[in-house]
Amino acid sequence: MTLHSLTLHEIHEKLRKREVSSVELTQAVLKQIAKTEDKIHAFITLTEELALAQAKQADDLIQKNKGASPNNFAPLTGIPIALKDIFLMKGTRTTCGSRILSNYVAPYTATSVDNLLKDHAVIIGKLNMDEFAMGSSNETSHFGICHNPWDLKRIPGGSSGGSAAAVAAGDCFGATGTDTGGSIRLPAAFCNLVGIKPTYGRVSRYGVIAFASSLDQVGPLAKDVTDCAILLKALAGHDPRDSTSLNLPVPDYTASLTKDVRGMTIGIPKEYFVEGLDPEIEKAVRTAIDHYQKLGAKIIKVSLPHTTCAVPTYYILAPAEASSNLARYDGIRYGFRHPEARTLLELYTKSRTEGFGPEVKRRIMLGTYVLSAGYYDAYYLKAQKARTLIRNDFEEAFKQCDLLLTPVAPTAAWKIGEKTDDPLKMYLSDIFTINVNLAGLPAMSLPCGFTKGGLGESPLGEPPLPIGMQLIGNHFKEETIFRAAFAYEQANEWHQRRPAL
Amino acid sequence: MSYETVIGLEVHAQLLTATKIFCACSTRFGAAPNENSCPVCLGQPGALPVLNKKVVDYAIRAGLAIGCTIAKKSIFARKNYFYPDLPKGYQISQYELPICTGGAISITVNGEKKTIRLTRIHMEEDAGKLLHEHPTTRSKEASWVDLNRAGVPLIEIVSEPDLRSAEEAVAYLKTLRSILMYLDICDGNMEEGSLRCDANISLKPSGAEKLGTKVEIKNMNSFRHIEKAIAYEVQRQEEALQEGGKIVQETRLWNPEKEVTVPMRSKEEAHDYRYFPDPDLLPLLIEDSWVTAMHQHLPELPTAKRDRFISEHQLSPVDAETLTSSRDLANYYEACVKVYPDAKKVSNWILTELLRELNNSGRSIKQCPIKPERLAGLLQLIDQGTISGKIAKTVFLEMYKTGEPADKIVSRQGLTQVSDTGALEKMIETIIAANPKETERYRAGNEKLIAFFVGQVMKETQGKANPQLINEILRKKLKP
Numbered sequence: 005m006t007l008h009s010l011t012l013h014e015i016h017e018k019l020r021k022r023e024v025s026s027v028e029l030t031q032a033v034l035k036q037i038a039k040t041e042d043k044i045h046a047f048i049t050l051t052e053e054l055a056l057a058q059a060k061q062a063d064d065l066i067q068k069n070k071g072a073s074p075n076n077f078a079p080l081t082g083i084p085i086a087l088k089d090i091f092l093m094k095g096t097r098t099t100c101g102s103r104i105l106s107n108y109v110a111p112y113t114a115t116s117v118d119n120l121l122k123d124h125a126v127i128i129g130k131l132n133m134d135e136f137a138m139g140s141s142n143e144t145s146h147f148g149i150c151h152n153p154w155d156l157k158r159i160p161g162g163s164s165g166g167s168a169a170a171v172a173a174g175d176c177f178g179a180t181g182t183d184t185g186g187s188i189r190l191p192a193a194f195c196n197l198v199g200i201k202p203t204y205g206r207v208s209r210y211g212v213i214a215f216a217s218s219l220d221q222v223g224p225l226a227k228d229v230t231d232c233a234i235l236l237k238a239l240a241g242h243d244p245r246d247s248t249s250l251n252l253p254v255p256d257y258t259a260s261l262t263k264d265v266r267g268m269t270i271g272i273p274k275e276y277f278v279e280g281l282d283p284e285i286e287k288a289v290r291t292a293i294d295h296y297q298k299l300g301a302k303i304i305k306v307s308l309p310h311t312t313c314a315v316p317t318y319y320i321l322a323p324a325e326a327s328s329n330l331a332r333y334d335g336i337r338y339g340f341r342h343p344e345a346r347t348l349l350e351l352y353t354k355s356r357t358e359g360f361g362p363e364v365k366r367r368i369m370l371g372t373y374v375l376s377a378g379y380y381d382a383y384y385l386k387a388q389k390a391r392t393l394i395r396n397d398f399e400e401a402f403k404q405c406d407l408l409l410t411p412v413a414p415t416a417a418w419k420i421g422e423k424t425d426d427p428l429k430m431y432l433s434d435i436f437t438i439n440v441n442l443a444g445l446p447a448m449s450l451p452c453g454f455t456k457g458g459l460g461e462s463p464l465g466e467p468p469l470p471i472g473m474q475l476i477g478n479h480f481k482e483e484t485i486f487r488a489a490f491a492y493e494q495a496n497e498w499h500q501r502r503p504a505l
Numbered sequence: 506m507s508y509e510t511v512i513g514l515e516v517h518a519q520l521l522t523a524t525k526i527f528c529a530c531s532t533r534f535g536a537a538p539n540e541n542s543c544p545v546c547l548g549q550p551g552a553l554p555v556l557n558k559k560v561v562d563y564a565i566r567a568g569l570a571i572g573c574t575i576a577k578k579s580i581f582a583r584k585n586y587f588y589p590d591l592p593k594g595y596q597i598s599q600y601e602l603p604i605c606t607g608g609a610i611s612i613t614v615n616g617e618k619k620t621i622r623l624t625r626i627h628m629e630e631d632a633g634k635l636l637h638e639h640p641t642t643r644s645k646e647a648s649w650v651d652l653n654r655a656g657v658p659l660i661e662i663v664s665e666p667d668l669r670s671a672e673e674a675v676a677y678l679k680t681l682r683s684i685l686m687y688l689d690i691c692d693g694n695m696e697e698g699s700l701r702c703d704a705n706i707s708l709k710p711s712g713a714e715k716l717g718t719k720v721e722i723k724n725m726n727s728f729r730h731i732e733k734a735i736a737y738e739v740q741r742q743e744e745a746l747q748e749g750g751k752i753v754q755e756t757r758l759w760n761p762e763k764e765v766t767v768p769m770r771s772k773e774e775a776h777d778y779r780y781f782p783d784p785d786l787l788p789l790l791i792e793d794s795w796v797t798a799m800h801q802h803l804p805e806l807p808t809a810k811r812d813r814f815i816s817e818h819q820l821s822p823v824d825a826e827t828l829t830s831s832r833d834l835a836n837y838y839e840a841c842v843k844v845y846p847d848a849k850k851v852s853n854w855i856l857t858e859l860l861r862e863l864n865n866s867g868r869s870i871k872q873c874p875i876k877p878e879r880l881a882g883l884l885q886l887i888d889q890g891t892i893s894g895k896i897a898k899t900v901f902l903e904m905y906k907t908g909e910p911a912d913k914i915v916s917r918q919g920l921t922q923v924s925d926t927g928a929l930e931k932m933i934e935t936i937i938a939a940n941p942k943e944t945e946r947y948r949a950g951n952e953k954l955i956a957f958f959v960g961q962v963m964k965e966t967q968g969k970a971n972p973q974l975i976n977e978i979l980r981k982k983l984k985p
């Protein structure tokens with residue numbers, strides 16, 4: 005097996021045994037990137053030089069540890085990781101997938117990235133994403149579409165599509181993502197990865213460009229559950245610079261990776277298995293449910309009656325916050341400024357008109373509208389009330405069970421361009437993930453099967469596509485999710501499949 | 506028709522915290538442009554606000570001093586608008602649920618007491634500043650942005666429309682300023698913009714219930730401007746109404762050169778601020794213990810102090826008012842009285858001699874070169890008969906110049922009263938002999954002439970003679 009197809013924890017073992025150096029590893033993934041990037045376009049910026057310097061430092065550290073406690077280095081030390089281009093890293097260009105930040109060099113580093121750097125992870129580059137994280141397909145990036153490594157004609161999912169594509173393609177051993185309405189879980193499902201959106205407040209948002217502050221949450225995308233646990237442990241923690249950050253100790257998530265789910269109650273919300281759900285997806289998820297039963301978990305039916313409110317609620321609240329969060333991109337202090345503006349008003353309008361893409365503008369306008377005087381009560385306030393109802397639904401459900409199990413998306417990855425003309429159709433792809441953000445809960449997407457594939461237009465036929473399932477936990481119960489996910493993963497092999505590239 | 510003026514004031518007071526409201530940057534005035542800035546106050550992507558607890562302390566203190574209700578839960582909102590000095594494209598302010606509501610301030614105008622009710626006090630961040638001339642090159646080809654002020658903590662104190670004249674508005678503002686300064690939460694420096702004021706002015710037919718259309722005058726920062734602007738605006742509106750015209754709801758600015766108000770924004774451009782709760786900040790929850798702690802640290806406020814000076818020190822209301830107009834002046838007075846308990850004398854000296862000198866030299870009481878104990882020392886010298894009241898004034902001026910204690914100046918300049926009876930008797934005999942006409946007239950019954958003889962002695966002794974002693978000897982020697 006080639007280096008780049010190994011998992012993060014497998015690589016850590018190799019580093020411990022001195023079978024490979026971090027520099028060799030970094031060179032290996034750089035080679036893989038060179039080989040695949042033309043096809044996938046997962047990166048916006050490569051930080052090759054920085055990565056090699058960091059790898060050299062990590063090797064020095066590992067060598068120094070040779071004496072007394074030879075294996076005493078963090079599981080991320082020397083391991084190439086990539087960052088969604090929404091994370092600020094000092095001195096590195098951070099674009100958020102937008103033209104308006106195409107020339108922006110971060111003056112400081114995000115807390116979560118600092119946490120990775122403290123563990124001496126190697127940062128290999130900045131990953132492609134939907135512009136300002138708005139999108140479900142990675143087609144709104146100013147820097148071009150990212151392709152799904154499982155089928156290059158298809159989208160990798162958004163908005164952390166670059167993150168998912170890069171990990172799946174072996175360009176790095178883990179990546180950071182952000183999830184506002186499913187932006188970690190959807191691409192994880194479409195690219196056969198494990199991705200977790202932790203409890204709101206678990207990972208600092210400081211230095212992560214805001215889309216919708218009350219919904220955004222940072223999380224990792226990885227090849228398996230163990231890698232995901234390692235990465236989340238590194239990213240998480242209380243940050244005094246983020247007022248919404250949780251002041252709670254971070255558990256050792258790898259310690260919860262036992263195979264045991266006996267005694268655990270898993271709820272199946274009936275509202276998630278309805279018309280529109282692709283039969284292949286439904287079958288895969290139902291098979292996983294049966295599997296949990298075999299493993300000793302108790303399966304019960306639950307109801308989340310306000311599930312259908314989630315999409316409209318989300319598409320009021322998220323744009324409202326976004327319209328305000330994106331006001332700072334005005335061409336005055338940093339980022340793209342239109343060269344031909346002669347008056348202040350022209351400076352604003354021209355810079356923003358040409359700096360933002362259509363999806364971002366659509367949401368800014370929507371958000372501005374729902375917040376404006378006279379409409380606030382009818383939209384924003386009502387949506388806040390609906391949000392409370394959705395939250396209460398989950399609270400009720402978690403009185404009966406430890407976890408909820410649902411599909412991640414109604415379909416597998418779709419073809420590039422298939423939904424771009426119809427924003428509403430696109431918005432519905434997040435139907436199973438959005439609720440979790442509105443409730444601030446932790447949720448994971450993990451592989452649970454593949455579509456059959458078929459004849460299709462291509463001479464080779466349509467390749468099979470990954471299917472993900474979602475495990476939703478109660479607030480702060482990431483450990484429960486990890487435990488259940490690991491138990492499933494240990495008994496299945498979906499996560500071991502790699503795309504043919 | 507006669508009209509009644511209705512005025513409400515919105516006062517912005519800059520709080521005296523060392524750091525900004527949502528980051529750790531310094532609030533120091535006079536730093537180089539953008540020196541006091543960080544990702545948070547510059548509105549860099551990804552930066553997040555963290556509330557400075559000291560700002561809350563100060564807002565609670567202000568609320569308690571004014572008798573407001575302190576909200577157990579208050580919320581920060583975003584006020585969205587575009588302006589180059591507003592880095593985030595929104596100002597973090599409090600909107601629906603402010604930290605303080607209610608309360609009142611009592612003012613005295615022309616000897617009459619009046620209570621002005623408050624609507625609310627809320628916390629917010631200041632914006633930056635636009636420079637239309639480059640600070641070093643003086644170029645005027647572009648505009649530059651200085652964000653040192655961005656994120657400086659403010660409280661906005663909003664009054665009910667209880668004020669009826671420019672005079673009342675100024676009295677309210679002066680009282681408010683003095684309260685904030687007593688609380689040590691605002692330096693009251695209007696020139697540096699620590700205290701700024703917007704006035705909402707409307708006129709209604711006398712006796713009418715319904716308020717007239719209001720006009721807002723923005724950003725005034727001196728008592729003189731406020732008084733003139735309001736007076737101008739009242740007159741402008743009255744003239745318009747008398748002529749049958751209508752008042753347009755608008756925002757105007759005071760032009761101090763031309764002494765007129767001019768429209769700033771028209772109605773068409775009226776802002777929709779799209780307020781909503783800031784999702785980056787959690788609701789601010791204030792427990793009773795926090796309020797109690799702030800209550801315990803509340804100093805004696807000007808009104809209470811003034812009343813105490815009147816009742817305990819038997820000062821006149823006017824004197825007590827002046828002495829308590831600033832906390833530092835009141836402290837100075839009290840420090841003097843501690844050493845020299847004759848309150849009336851102390852207050853006289855401070856209100857006449859000391860304030861005059863401070864005024865002339867443009868100093869504040871804090872910069873006064875005479876320490877309170879030393880002023881008390883001077884008064885003691887008078888009582889002991891060491892110097893006359895008249896000499897004391899000379900000594901005072903010297904103290905003001907040098908800061909030295911009175912006794913040192915008196916002995917160095919040989920200003921001790923001449924109380925040597927023998928020497929004085931001789932001198933008086935010579936003076937009587939040299940002025941036979943006046944002596945004759947005195948002896949004939951013109952007793953007023955005693956002043957003339959006293960003057961002669963004082964002239965001879967350069968004012969150092971003990972006036973009581975002179976009187977005694979003169980009357981004896983001049984006896985027919």
Ligand SMILES: [Zn+2]
Nearest residue numbers: 528530543546
């Ligand atoms: Zn700052």
